[in-house]
Every structure is written in C-alpha cells, then in structure tokens.
Amino acid sequence: MADKVTIGDVARYAKVSRQTVSNVLNSPEIVREETRRRVRDAVKALGYRASQAARQMRTGRSRLIAARIEPAQEDGINGSVFDRFLHGLTESAARAGYRVLLYTADDHGAELATFDDLLGAYDPDAFVLTSTDYGDPRTTWLLEQRIPFVTFGRPWGVPPERGYPWVDVDGAAGTAMATRYLLDAGHRRIGFLGWPEGSGVGDDRRAGWARTMAAEGIGAAELAELDYRTSDGVPEGEAAAGALLDAERPVTALVCVSDSLALGALQTRRRICVIGFDDTPVARAVGLTSLSQPLAEAAASCVSLLIGQLDGDGAADRARGAAESPPAHRLLQPSLVRRRSA
Amino acid sequence: MADKVTIGDVARYAKVSRQTVSNVLNSPEIVREETRRRVRDAVKALGYRASQAARQMRTGRSRLIAARIEPAQEDGINGSVFDRFLHGLTESAARAGYRVLLYTADDHGAELATFDDLLGAYDPDAFVLTSTDYGDPRTTWLLEQRIPFVTFGRPWGVPPERGYPWVDVDGAAGTAMATRYLLDAGHRRIGFLGWPEGSGVGDDRRAGWARTMAAEGIGAAELAELDYRTSDGVPEGEAAAGALLDAERPVTALVCVSDSLALGALQTRRRICVIGFDDTPVARAVGLTSLSQPLAEAAASCVSLLIGQLDGDGAADRARGAAESPPAHRLLQPSLVRRRSA
DNA sequence: TTTCAGAATTTGATCGTTCAAGACGGACTA
DNA sequence: TAGTCCGTCTTGAACGATCAAATTCTGAAA
16 A cells, blocks of 8 residues: 655655645646646646645645434335435535535434534534424524534524525425326316425425415315325325225325325225325335435535535635625425326 | 634643643543543533544544445335445444445446545545445455455455455345245245346345255256246336246245335235345335345444454554454344235 | 846644653662 | 662654745846
C-alpha cells in the first residue's frame, strides 16, 4: 500500500509551495495558467487526494451529510421508498463532493442526543430529516443550534417565520391526478382509502381526491360516504374496501393513500379499480396502478438546497446573523404509473 | 452555539495536562483513580467530545465503516433485505464506536475507483461488501491493499488460501427446513423454483431442497422433474409454477429461492403450498410463508469480525506481515415464518 | 533605469489530538 | 546516602491541510 501522498509531495514534484497546490485545488483562478497545469499534472501523477481529516481540522467542514436510516416499518411495504431516497441522496451528495453518514435513533429524544453526539465527534455539515411530523422537536433543535438541514417532507403546522428549507412531493396533486384519471374512465363512485385525520401526508393526499371530486359536482354528503379512514396495513385495506363495496351505493373505484391499503383492496378480488400511492415494489409485482414519487429528484433537490446553504452565502448570512431570504423549498409532482389494477 | 470544547479546556478545568485527559479517555488504567475521576467530571461538566478529525490526523483511524447502498433492483422486492441489513449494521457499528459511510457504484469497476477515492479522502477503516459473486474483483483488490473488510455472503469459488472474513446465512439449511416442513405435512411432490445454475446463493438454496428430498428416497430422475429454473421475477414465478402444476405428475408444494418467485406462484391461485425466501414485506403482506434471514444478527457479526481486525491484534498481525489464524467467519441459520401459504 | 501596483507565490502559524520522551516524587535496594 | 525503579503526570512535536501575512515577480509608467 503506497504511503499517503500529501500536499507537500505534490508541491515538491511540481516545484511549487504547499500553498500553491492548495490554491490550485480551492481557488484555481488566482494561480497562473502554466503553474496550474503543472500542479494538476503532479496531482494526477502522484494520485494525490486531499485528506478530509486534515482539511476539516483547518476549515471546520467535514463534507459529511448525516441521515437517519429508518427501521423497517411494521408493515414494511413502504420501507423501500426511503431506501430509494437514500440511494439518490448518496449519489447526489457524492456528485457535490459530500458523503452520507448514517445514524439510527428509535425516537425523537434519542435522535436529538445522536445529533449532539455526531456534531461533537464527526461534525457533519448538515442533516437530512425524513418523516417529519407535527411539532417535530428535531427541526426546532437544529434551528436553535443553527445547524444547516433540509427535510424531505413539508413543515406540517410550522409557522412560516420558523421556516426552514424543505423538499416534498405534492401528494394532493397526485391523488387529484389519480381521481381525474378514474373520472375520465367513467367512474363516479370513487372512494378514498385514507389514514385517520391528523397526519400531514395523509390529509394532503385526501385533499387532492376531495377537491377533484367536488369540482365534478359531487356534494359533501356523498364525499363523506366515499371517504374511509383506517390505520395502514394490508388487512385493514381489505376490510375497508369490503365495507365500501358492500355499502348501499357501492364504490366502483378506489384511490388509496398507500400501496398497503391498495394491496388490501385488491385482495378482495372484487371487480374494482384501485390506485395506490408510492409505487412500491409490491405494486410493480402485483400490477397495481400507483402514484410514483420522483425520489431521485427529491434527493437531488435536498442536496442542492443544502449546498446552497453550505457552499453559498450561508456562512456569510449566519455571520451577519440574519436570514434575509426565506428558506428555499421545492414541491415535486408525482406521476401515475398505469398497471392492470386501473 | 457553544464554541467547541477541546481537550485543553478539559485539562484546564481538571487542572491536569492535555495528555492526562487523553490518557483517561484512551488508557484509563495508567491514570491514578482520583485524577481519573476529576477528569471524567470535567468531561461531563463541559460536555467534551473528542474531535474525530483531529484524532484521525494523529492515529490514522477514522472510525468509519464504508458500505455500498445498492440501487433498487429491477424487481425491488428483495431490496428491503439489504435495507434491514444496513440498519442493523449502522446500529451495531454505533455500539462499537463506529459510523457507517455510504457510497454508490454501478459496477465493480466503478466500485474499485470509489474504494480508492474514499480511502484517499475519508480513509474509512474498513469496508462491508454485499452481493459477492464468483471471482469478485473487489475482494482481491482489498486483500492486495490490505484493507480490512468483511463480506455479507460467502466467498463463492475463492480458494481457502485467499480467504477473508465473511458472514452468511445458511440458505441450504433454510430450504432443507422448508422442505422437511412440507414433507412432514404429507407432501411428496415438492418442487423447487430456483434461479439458473451459476449463482452461489441460488445453487446453495437448491442444494438444501435436493438433499432433503434425496434423504426421503426421492430419486434423481424425479428430482430433475421437480426442479425448475428461471430468472427472478413475479411473472416468471407465475409461469414456472404453472408449468409445474400442469405437468403430467403435478407438484403439490413449492419451495422457492425468492419471495418474488413465490409471489408469482401464489398468483396462479391454484391449490398449492408455497414457501418463499427472505421474508420480505410482501410476504408478510400477502401471507406468504417464507424463510427469514437473521439480518440484524448478520450485521452485528460483520461488525464484530471487523472490530476483531481493527481494535484487536490486527495491526500487530499486519506489522508482522503474517495472518497466522485463518480469517474468521460465521454462518447463521434462517428461520421459517409460517403464514397462510403453507 | 527606477518606481510602483498588482499578480503570483511562499512562509509561518494553526486547527485538536496523540505519540514519544522527559520530569518528578516516593519507595525500595544496595 | 546514593542509586534505581516505578507509577504518574507533563512537555514538545507531529499529523496534513488552510489561513493570513509576507515576499517575490512582472510589466508598465515615469
């Protein structure tokens, strides 16, 4: 194993000083063309790569982004969504010269402790949070500590002045699209299988269905009939779909808040069109039409929002003690993947 | 944000020297009891945490373990297996004072380049490889560079003298267990839905079924009839199961090399018992009996094998230029999760 | 030729930790 | 009494990079 090549080795090889090599790497514009070329050749010839540890010592920047890897959920079907997001995150981060550091935590309290731990030891430059919920203590803590972060998920119920950058997928637009698709196919009794009220994501997805149905002239009373709420899970979906199908005026199609519920609905084996949400592997496997989140794009957006804070004028802003521009955010559109079920 | 607490701050507070603080942290046994206590109090009072970057500078150890996050597979159903492994890895590593650094790579070539990149910049102490295959160039490369690593997956086709530490789940024992279970339930025409010959994992799983059937007195000719090979995927499974069911002497039960194939078999909706492999979320969702890999335990084993190399006498061994003891490994047993399908 | 501004490059200090070697005091030995 | 040793603690140097300031170089104007 070749001994470590240091910036000094490169400097000697290129017959310049350490600092010039450093400049070629970090601010090439201030180095004369010919010197720059010589240094770059030396870097290539020796296979030099800057030691992240040494750089971090001086600059205080670790080029590390911390992300929590979530435990496999009870139901697990939706787990792969996060998996794909994480993959995209790793790729986008690498392109921007950052790496993803994983951590786990069982609850918000443990997660705050982990933040502190990580910041003390590895000192990541930023965090990416997922599964944000109402009154999330993590965002508050990070804002207080002035640690850069982004969330994948909107700040549900957070007043705008406490805003922070986020990326999310427009769930309402997705369910609206699905509903419109079913309406165009001639359906009118289109039910919605959703979660109990109170989850940001769930309520948002329900809203898209509701407003599309309302625009079609369907009244509130009928909507209430068509709106079924249950906790997530395949058996729950089967039961709920059964209830809606056995009603006096049965549904002919269902928009579901998750693939788990949609899969349950499919398992009733009744003549019914079903559309799920998240386009999980299961959906692909069983031919379930589903709304697909652009996860790679979401991850890329997260990284670019972070980079804006980190490499951009973020430091300057924080020094001035003022965040003048409101935090950036991005709302992405899901797409409908047509399969046998609808 | 409190300024960073350094070892010097702690030293001043405890009225000792920097080095004594360092000793309390790294070799407490050489410090007098009372001093040790005083230093520990100071550490707690100030909330000190050693800077990983500075430590790495001096010791050359990053306390980072690199793992590749695999792209979601075509079929994706089995993706969650890796996901759960990664979660376990992160947890076990944290317990041992290590963190997991993610990277991606599209093929082995790109992965070798990434190894080099990572080692140059972040200098992880070890790698965890998954999805090893025959003649894997990655293990050869890492062995040559004398970089510690473990694989989750046996060294298929690697001569013992080029051995390295690994952890794996005994697939053959799993399919043997499944086959035995079906035999005990009275089945005799038990088919095996497997992948084409040539994959280590696939062949191993087939072997467990074959040897259990043979032990039951079923001849080679009949075994060949019952053994179906196809590429992975739900439609493929459906087709294969159909063929075995429509044969002159149809099967009454199926052991499958993956949940994808098993799910396909289930979708034939024929009266047949099916057992899958991996206990994926889909299996849980549709009530598929499946073999479950102890992923958390596998991850913990990977970490402990690595720690043995890293914190143990690994450095001394390497200094002596001799690996006297053969690399350690662990073969774990899967378990059968009974559900409706068998 | 001299002067000078600006560009290009170099030098010394520093980040926070651990290593290697040295200092100090007390006990034990000769 | 002096010498030696051991346990405990301290001091200076080093890891490899960047920052800040000093220095040298370049070319144009006086």
